[in-house]
Amino acid sequence: MRVVIVGAGEVGRAIAHNLEEAHDVVVIDRDSTLVEDLTYSLDVLALQGDGTERETLEEAGVDRADLVIACTDHDEANVVVCGTAKTISDAFTIARVRQRTLLETWEGSQGAFGVDFMVCTDLLTARAITRITDLPATQDVDTFVGGLVRMAEFEIDAESPVAGSTVHEADQYDSLTFAGVFRGEEMIVATGDTVLQPGDRVVVIGSASAVTEFARDIVPATADNGNEIVIVGASEIGFQAAREFEEHGYQPRLIEQDSDRARTVAEKLPNTMVLESDATDVEFLAREHIDEADLVISALDGDEKNLLVSLLARRLGVGRTVAVIENLEYAELFETVGVDVAINPREETAEEIVRFTRADHTEKVAMLEHDRAEVIEFEVHNESVLAGTPIVEAVTDLPDGVVIGAISRRGKLITPRGGTVVQPGDHIVVFVDAAVLEDVIEAI
Amino acid sequence: MRRHLHVDWRAGLSLVGTLLALLSLAFVVPILVALIYGEADLWVFISSMAVTAGFGLLLRQLDSEPNPGAREAFLVVALTWLFAAIFGALPYILAGNGAIAHPINALFESMSGFTTTGATVMDDISFDTHSRSIMMWRQLTQWLGGMGIIVLAVAILSQMAVGGAQLMEAETPGPGVSKLTPHIAETARVLWIAYLALTVIYMALLYGLHLLGYAPNMDLYNAIAHGFTTLPTGGFSPEARSMEAFSPIVQWLVIPFMFAAGVNFVLWWHVISGDARTLLRDNEFRLYLGATSVLTIITTVVLFVSALETPETGQIGGNLERSARYAAFQIASLINSTGYANMDFDAWSGPAKGLLLFAMFIGGSAGSTGGGIKILRWLVILKSLRREMFTSIHPEAVRPVRMNGHVLDEDAIRGIYAFTLLYFVIFFVGVGLFAADAARVGLDLELLDVISASIATLGNIGPGLGEVTGPMGGYGEFPVTSKLLMIGLMWIGRLELFPVLVLLTKAYWTD
Numbered sequence: 001m002r003v004v005i006v007g008a009g010e011v012g013r014a015i016a017h018n019l020e021e022a023h024d025v026v027v028i029d030r031d032s033t034l035v036e037d038l039t040y041s042l043d044v045l046a047l048q049g050d051g052t053e054r055e056t057l058e059e060a061g062v063d064r065a066d067l068v069i070a071c072t073d074h075d076e077a078n079v080v081v082c083g084t085a086k087t088i089s090d091a092f093t094i095a096r097v098r099q100r101t102l103l104e105t106w107e108g109s110q111g112a113f114g115v116d117f118m119v120c121t122d123l124l125t126a127r128a129i130t131r132i133t134d135l136p137a138t139q140d141v142d143t144f145v146g147g148l149v150r151m152a153e154f155e156i157d158a159e160s161p162v163a164g165s166t167v168h169e170a171d172q173y174d175s176l177t178f179a180g181v182f183r184g185e186e187m188i189v190a191t192g193d194t195v196l197q198p199g200d201r202v203v204v205i206g207s208a209s210a211v212t213e214f215a216r217d218i219v220p221a222t223a224d225n226g227n228e229i230v231i232v233g234a235s236e237i238g239f240q241a242a243r244e245f246e247e248h249g250y251q252p253r254l255i256e257q258d259s260d261r262a263r264t265v266a267e268k269l270p271n272t273m274v275l276e277s278d279a280t281d282v283e284f285l286a287r288e289h290i291d292e293a294d295l296v297i298s299a300l301d302g303d304e305k306n307l308l309v310s311l312l313a314r315r316l317g318v319g320r321t322v323a324v325i326e327n328l329e330y331a332e333l334f335e336t337v338g339v340d341v342a343i344n345p346r347e348e349t350a351e352e353i354v355r356f357t358r359a360d361h362t363e364k365v366a367m368l369e370h371d372r373a374e375v376i377e378f379e380v381h382n383e384s385v386l387a388g389t390p391i392v393e394a395v396t397d398l399p400d401g402v403v404i405g406a407i408s409r410r411g412k413l414i415t416p417r418g419g420t421v422v423q424p425g426d427h428i429v430v431f432v433d434a435a436v437l438e439d440v441i442e443a444i
Numbered sequence: 445m446r447r448h449l450h451v452d453w454r455a456g457l458s459l460v461g462t463l464l465a466l467l468s469l470a471f472v473v474p475i476l477v478a479l480i481y482g483e484a485d486l487w488v489f490i491s492s493m494a495v496t497a498g499f500g501l502l503l504r505q506l507d508s509e510p511n512p513g514a515r516e517a518f519l520v521v522a523l524t525w526l527f528a529a530i531f532g533a534l535p536y537i538l539a540g541n542g543a544i545a546h547p548i549n550a551l552f553e554s555m556s557g558f559t560t561t562g563a564t565v566m567d568d569i570s571f572d573t574h575s576r577s578i579m580m581w582r583q584l585t586q587w588l589g590g591m592g593i594i595v596l597a598v599a600i601l602s603q604m605a606v607g608g609a610q611l612m613e614a615e616t617p618g619p620g621v622s623k624l625t626p627h628i629a630e631t632a633r634v635l636w637i638a639y640l641a642l643t644v645i646y647m648a649l650l651y652g653l654h655l656l657g658y659a660p661n662m663d664l665y666n667a668i669a670h671g672f673t674t675l676p677t678g679g680f681s682p683e684a685r686s687m688e689a690f691s692p693i694v695q696w697l698v699i700p701f702m703f704a705a706g707v708n709f710v711l712w713w714h715v716i717s718g719d720a721r722t723l724l725r726d727n728e729f730r731l732y733l734g735a736t737s738v739l740t741i742i743t744t745v746v747l748f749v750s751a752l753e754t755p756e757t758g759q760i761g762g763n764l765e766r767s768a769r770y771a772a773f774q775i776a777s778l779i780n781s782t783g784y785a786n787m788d789f790d791a792w793s794g795p796a797k798g799l800l801l802f803a804m805f806i807g808g809s810a811g812s813t814g815g816g817i818k819i820l821r822w823l824v825i826l827k828s829l830r831r832e833m834f835t836s837i838h839p840e841a842v843r844p845v846r847m848n849g850h851v852l853d854e855d856a857i858r859g860i861y862a863f864t865l866l867y868f869v870i871f872f873v874g875v876g877l878f879a880a881d882a883a884r885v886g887l888d889l890e891l892l893d894v895i896s897a898s899i900a901t902l903g904n905i906g907p908g909l910g911e912v913t914g915p916m917g918g919y920g921e922f923p924v925t926s927k928l929l930m931i932g933l934m935w936i937g938r939l940e941l942f943p944v945l946v947l948l949t950k951a952y953w954t955d
Contacts, residue, residue, distance in 0.1 A: 255840075256842075259842075262842040263842055263844070266842040266843060266844050267844045267851040270846060270849070273838070273841055273843075274841065274842040274843070275838065275840040275841055275842065276840050276841075276842050277840040284840060288838065288840070
């Protein structure tokens, strides 16, 4: 596959590095130093030029390209690159943007600007933050079918209302499937009679709202369900994260030192309490009871500041700290000294884009408990044993250790039950015991 | 050194002349009434029309191509309303019947009409003293003043397209003009169409009740006359006993229309166009509905437990239908400054009158025909006060004030505080001046009379709560000086203080 990448910043480099072995990669950048550097450090063709110009794109062989990725630091330039590329080739185009409004315009009119897929860096990071922090007591979370289906793993506490009940009793949710239970070293495929014991880790698959609801229910009511969220810094990521939390029904607090910026974001965030202050002012932190927060997210510009804020929050006794880290090399260091989660926007972006370069665009895999089980998403083909038969009958042809967690038919979520008939073209999310993984993939 | 005037007063006056010439066409209505009833007052209106049109066309000569700017807008609006009141008073003087034949009284009645106040100095409201055409003119002035003379002019006169928005902003109640369409003339037309449509529907319903036999007194004349004064929240009635003269079913019908007159007409336009959700989602409408409902329920309870009984209406205390009807009617009438009465509420108990006085200070919605401080301002004040409380607990909190989900500019909030404070200052000054003036001539007034004379004229409400100013009384007893002050208050109140008051500042004329 021929891939043309416009923009040799950190995102562009990360993508190029990921693809250099298996594909023909051409990288375009205006900065000749970067181009020269790339020529020697990666096995790619690096060209100096402006990617918005037709001539440059033709020189890079866009007409023969299968994929064009525009990831410069300028939103408008990226959009123009895609639009131009579309006029000379049939390549799949991906644009990276920072402005969420641009993404919303594109989402509202698919195919606008000649962009086939748009990645909003800051929104992606904000979503990664909310995903990790949204669910209380979560061990692992992942989304499938473009966010329609969510998979989560929870630990059942002794005080939890569902502790001691069977899956059948606990299953009061319309669009939720109990996939499996990890008990110590054992892996149990969930059936209606499986008893949920304290200490079990249960894997559920379903709609985002059902999973969230389940998460709230299984955590004992006495515990504060992680509702007190403080975001430090109204950077684009901090702002988007606040917006994501608002959309999930939270009322976060956002601390921003610059008064104009504080006013601007306060106008845009009706359910967020915006505070104009220095987040390292200890008196202020005490007055606003920041120490009682369940989660502090530091999204300031500058890794050092984020580290400082996270360490301070930890010292105050905050439950969990998340820091946005620009420099990937710091991530491990930060997590060693006490930041619970370090998130790197560029890494998130590069991963999202790289997923599109895989052979099957829709396939997604999540590994659980060090690969003792996997959750896989795939599209059902005509030859599949599942196609055209009710699930009850189809599973007899499959090995034990498979649970169909969710079905997406033309963008709509269907909760699989015994009588559900899977149709070719459906996307299904299955939980599979690693031991039978190969057999399953073959059958499906 | 002589300083130049920085106001193009010639252009301003010329435009006022055009507007007066347009307004003179309104005399056609009473002329028709006089013709139908064969009344001698026909010549009164023909000469009034000729004088008004003549003066208007004369003023027009001052500037053949007037191009008034933002500053001239205040002059045009303030003077148009003043001249409208002056020329509107001519028929009363020329007809020469009753108390309103006196020039000051005539001006009072005319200003009260155009500003939709509804306060009267008439000593005898009956067709024995006044002709039907005079009474219809009195009703018509309210209808013309309701949606606004300027809005009407912008809708009709093509030459007002430029600068029309500024003129409308100076006249229309509430902060800012919301343009519904790119052309201001079309917006003005839309507002007048909504106004006209509601008026016609209302007249038809009133007359329909009469035809069905439910409203013996509501003949065609009365249906039209009351149609002219309900939607503009005016309150004049050709009946001496106001709405008391009509059957309970008519009174029940009037209540929703009085309420509707206090709603932003832009919202009615949306409803007429088939989009009722905009109305239900509107923050101001919700507060208006909520305030009206709560006040009505409390007043109903207060009336129900009272021992109120009058010779005309019988027992009210203990009778749920009557308590609810009188409470709903008077609250709907006073909250948005309509000023109709379906009984002499001066006879109500102290607590019940207290509730009515409270309602008078609320006002209608912005963009409605209602007067007063306006719900929108109260809403903004309540919201920003809540913010003050919040920020005193959390000093670092940044909290924009939102209206219908949109952030309000801090300058707009400051403007609303300034307006409300100024409103109260003028109200209190009015109270003091009325008291001093009454003392000067030895007139013994109740406290409620003095207070209501000020709020009822400034707020364009009409009837007050005292013996003199009450719904069955009249403002005729006040000395001439007080009446002149009231005329001023009505004028200032209708134009929302600033267009008139800035004319009194030196900065306006010289800067």
